[in-house]
Structure formats: structure tokens, C-alpha cells
Amino acid sequence: MNSHKIAFVGNSSKTMYNFRYGVMAALVKDGYQVTVIAPKDSDITPFRQAGIRFISIEIDCKGMNPFLDIKLVRELTKLYKKERFDYIFHYTIKPVIYGGWAAAMAKIPQTSVVTGLGYTFIRKGWINRLSQCLYRSSLKHANEVWFLNQEDKTLFVERDIVAARKARIISGEGVNMERFKPKSGNPTNFSFLYVGRVLWDKGVGEFVAAAKEVKKQHPKVCFKILGPLGASNPASISSEQMDEWEKTGAVKYLGETNDVVPYIANTSCLVLPSYREGVSRVLLEAASMAKPIIASNVPGCREVVVNGLNGFLCEPQNTSSLIACMMHILSLSEEERQEFGNNGREHVRQLYDEEIIIQLYRDRLTDLLAESC
Numbered sequence: 001m002n003s004h005k006i007a008f009v010g011n012s013s014k015t016m017y018n019f020r021y022g023v024m025a026a027l028v029k030d031g032y033q034v035t036v037i038a039p040k041d042s043d044i045t046p047f048r049q050a051g052i053r054f055i056s057i058e059i060d061c062k063g064m065n066p067f068l069d070i071k072l073v074r075e076l077t078k079l080y081k082k083e084r085f086d087y088i089f090h091y092t093i094k095p096v097i098y099g100g101w102a103a104a105m106a107k108i109p110q111t112s113v114v115t116g117l118g119y120t121f122i123r124k125g126w127i128n129r130l131s132q133c134l135y136r137s138s139l140k141h142a143n144e145v146w147f148l149n150q151e152d153k154t155l156f157v158e159r160d161i162v163a164a165r166k167a168r169i170i171s172g173e174g175v176n177m178e179r180f181k182p183k184s185g186n187p188t189n190f191s192f193l194y195v196g197r198v199l200w201d202k203g204v205g206e207f208v209a210a211a212k213e214v215k216k217q218h219p220k221v222c223f224k225i226l227g228p229l230g231a232s233n234p235a236s237i238s239s240e241q242m243d244e245w246e247k248t249g250a251v252k253y254l255g256e257t258n259d260v261v262p263y264i265a266n267t268s269c270l271v272l273p274s275y276r277e278g279v280s281r282v283l284l285e286a287a288s289m290a291k292p293i294i295a296s297n298v299p300g301c302r303e304v305v306v307n308g309l310n311g312f313l314c315e316p317q318n319t320s321s322l323i324a325c326m327m328h329i330l331s332l333s334e335e336e337r338q339e340f341g342n343n344g345r346e347h348v349r350q351l352y353d354e355e356i357i358i359q360l361y362r363d364r365l366t367d368l369l370a371e372s373c
Contacts, residue, residue, distance in 0.1 A: 004369060005033045005083065009076075009099045010091040011061045013054065014042035014258075019115075019173045019281065020091075025050040026358045027365075035083070037076075038095075042258070055079070059094055064127075069098055076102035084108075087369060091115055093131070100138035109372040111364075112142040115173075116278025116300060117152055136161045143368055146170050148278035151299035172279035172303075174357030175348055180288040182345070183265040186334070191222035192294075192326060193267035195260055195282045196274075198227050198242070199235040203273025203296060203317070210273075210322045211250040218330060226254040226263050264289050268337070269329050273314060273322050277301055279352075287311075288348045290341030292332075294325045304352075310344030 008024060010016045016024075016038050024034045028051045036047055040056040047054045057075060060068045076099050080088070088110040090099040096112045103110040139145050139162045146168050147153040153169055156162045194207050204225065211223035229239050242253050257263065260282065264270060270286035270293050277300025284304055286293050293311035295301035307313045312325040329337065 003031065003033060004086040004365075005035070006365070007035045007037055007080075007083070007085045007088045008091070009037040009088060009095045011038060011059050011095055012042075013038045013040050013044055013047075013056075016091075017042060017044075017046060021046065021050070022174060022176055022354045023358050023361050024052050027361065028052060030362065032365075035085070037079070061092075061094060069094070073098045073102050077105045080106035080108055087111075087365065087372070089113060093135075097134045097138040100141050104141035109143045109368060110141070111144045111146060111368070112139055113146045113170075114152055114156070114278070115148060117155070117276065132159060132161055139166070142166060143372070144168055144364070148172055149299045149303055152278065170360060171356060172284060172352050173281070174354030175281075175284045175288045175352050176354045177288050177345075177349060180261065180264075180285045182290040182341070187266050187268055189220060189222055190218075190268045190330065191224055191266075192269050192271050193224045193226065193263060194271050194273075195226045195263065195286075196272065197233070198225060198229050198237045199233055200237060201235040201275045203275065203322075204237055206273045206317065206319045206322050207271060208245050208251055209319045210326060212248065213319075213323050214326050214330075215250060217327075221330070223251045224254055224263075224267065225251055226257065226260070228256045229253075260285065261289075264291060267291065269294060269311075269326075271322075271326070272296070272301060273316070274298065274301060275316055279303055284348055284352050287341075287344030288352075290338070290345045292329055292337050292340040293344060294322070294329065304347075306343070306347060310340050310347055 008020060016036050028034050035053040035055060037055045037057055039059050044054045059072060080102055085108050088103050088108055090096045091113045092115055100112055145162045145166050150169060153167050157164045157167055196202050198204055229242060245251050246253055264286050270291050272280055272283055272295045274296055276298050279300050283293050283295055287304060287310055293305055295305045296316040297313040298316050302313055305311045305313050312328055314325045315321040
């Protein structure tokens with residue numbers, strides 16, 4: 001047992017719970033004093049029940065107001081000095097950058113976890129250049145920088161944003177395979193399901209366009225979209241646009257949920273035509289539930305989809321390629337689709353089981369805390 005104080009800092013209490021609860025709860029059982037620092041946008045009762053302390057902060061996640069960002073650095077620095085954490089993990093862009101500076105000023109060792117770059121990161125423009133400069137300035141203070149796929153790590157190292165000696169790849173953020181397990185019974189009607197933020201950069205436009213074409217040959221096949229609309233994101237798809245799509249009969253919008261399990265259980269195939277990911281959480285969850293999956297051949301998706309084994313990879317931003325993958329899935333027998341699902345669950349078990357990630361945190365914390373003494 002130990003009494004080290006560990007902080008996990010992110011931009012949303014909801015995502016901290018969905019992606020990292022298992023790791024944090026395991027560390028509490030190991031004797032660590034664990035604190036989550038994030039904006040409160042969900043019920044935090046599960047944190048308290050697991051013995052995880054929660055501190056709410058304000059982060060203007062999508063805004064570019066320098067005064068608010070400077071205020072965030074000051075508040076985090078003050079908080080870090082007051083709490084005297086032994087180690088801090090930062091997730092997503094603003095906590096990584098501004099939390100990284102705060103931890104440096106508070107003289108607390110830290111790991112920055114780059115959960116994904118987003119398609120906009122590789123576009124040219126002043127925002128891209130500014131982001132790289134801010135990352136470079138902050139990451140020089142990190143003890144380690146973790147990436148979820150090889151392409152993101154390579155990009156940061158080649159652009160001299162982070163030193164190669166600090167960069168490490170982890171296998172996603174782990175999937176609870178007991179929670180995300182196959183359910184008995186098959187859906188009544190064949191359906192394709194998209195799950196995620198409803199953004200153009202997630203390939204939702206291609207999903208709808210493909211649905212319209214596939215339904216011409218398979219009118220009984222359902223196409224469903226699950227996830228939040230109207231996000232504060234320039235690539236956000238409006239509710240008016242979704243209403244127009246629904247009126248065509250091509251897709252059905254299911255709204256958003258805090259529990260994707262019943263929705264994945266009730267679909268035949270999960271589809272994510274995203275332009276870029278860290279490592280797609282929903283693909284891992286669907287694969288763990290033994291569902292065939294279709295995704296774009298891009299970083300963060302091709303790590304999960306083994307083409308022809310547990311699903312199919314389509315070309316990014318290519319509706320025709322996506323249609324071909326959907327038609328291929330439809331051409332398979334029920335037994336062949338089940339084999340795809342079983343292969344996917346085994347792939348997750350070998351590489352992405354939450355227990356693997358929990359053990360990684362345990363091992364790295366032991367070494368990192370020893371190094372920082």
C-alpha cells in the first residue's frame with residue numbers, strides 16, 4: 001500500500017469516467033489517493049463511490065480567449081501547489097498544454113496523454129502552427145508523453161514537438177470486456193449504426209450518403225445515428241440538417257445516451273467513417289461485443305479493424321468505398337458475420353483489454369514516482 005497523491009486532469013467529467021474510470025478505481029484499490037480535475041458535465045456519484053475525489057474547474061474547451069487560458073493556468077498552478085500532488089496525468093489539448101505549464105510551475109512531475117490530434121491538426125493554417133508551438137512549449141516539461149497510435153507519435157517527433165526519448169505508445173485507454181460483452185439474440189432487422197459526436201469530420205455525411213444508395217438495393221436495412229448534435233465545433237452538424245436527412249427516410253437519429261451498450265447490442269454492424277482518431281473507443285467497444293465493424297483506413301481506426309478478419313476498412317472521405325464495405329457485410333452469411341465478431345473480440349482481448357492498460361499505469365507509476373524522488 002502507498003499514499004501517493006495522483007491527479008487525473010481532463011476537459012470533461014463524463015469522458016474521464018467513460019475512458020479512465022477503470023484505471024482510477026484500480027489505483028484507489030492499490031492505495032493511491034486519486035483526484036479527478038475536470039469541468040463537471042455529468043453525475044460524479046460513481047467517482048465518490050469508488051473513493052475518487054473530484055475537483056471541478058472551468059475550461060473553455062473550444063474557445064480561443066487568451067485571457068481565459070491564462071486564468072486556467074493560474075488556477076491550476078494554485079491548485080497543484082495547494083494539493084501537492086505526487087504525480088499528474090493530463091488528457092486532451094488544453095489540459096495537456098495549460099496543465100503542463102501549471103505542473104511545471106508547481107514543480108510536480110507529469111505525463112501528457114495525447115488522446116488524438118483531430119483532422120484539423122494536419123490542416124495548414126495559423127491555428128495549426130499555434131497549436132504545435134503551444135504543444136512544443138508545454139511538452140518539454142513532461143516526464144513522458146503517451147500517444148494512442150504510431151502516426152501521432154511519429155508526427156510529433158518528426159516535427160520536433162516532443163523528444164523521441166519521452167514518447168511512448170499505449171494501446172488505447174482500455175475496454176472493460178465484462179461490461180462490453182456479447183449479448184444473446186440477434187437484431188430483428190439488419191442495421192448499421194454510427195456512434196459518436198455528429199460531425200462532418202467523423203464521416204457522418206458519407207454515412208448518410210452511403211445509406212441512401214444501399215437502401216435502393218436493400219430497402220429494409222436500417223441506418224441509425226447515435227450521438228450529440230450541435231457541439232461547439234466548426235465541423236458540427238446541425239439539428240436542421242439531421243431533420244432533413246431523417247425526412248428522406250435514409251437514416252434514423254437516436255439522440256444521445258450515457259450507455260451505448262444496448263444500442264450496440266441491437267445493431268448488426270458498427271460504422272465509423274472518421275477522418276482521423278486517437279484510437280476509436282466505440283470501435284473497440286463494438287468489437288468487444290462481437291460486432292462486425294467498418295471504419296476508414298486512417299490512424300486510430302486501422303489499429304482496431306483488421307481488414308477481412310473482424311470488419312472492413314474503407315477509404316476516407318470516399319462514399320463509394322464505404323458503400324462497397326457495407327454491401328460486402330450484407331453479402332456475408334450470419335455465420336460469417338458472427339466469425340467476424342468473434343475475431344474482433346479476441347483482437348480486443350489480446351491488445352486492448354482494460355486490464356492491460358491498468359497494469360501499464362501501475363508499472364509506469366512505480367517507475368516514474370521512483371525517478372522523480
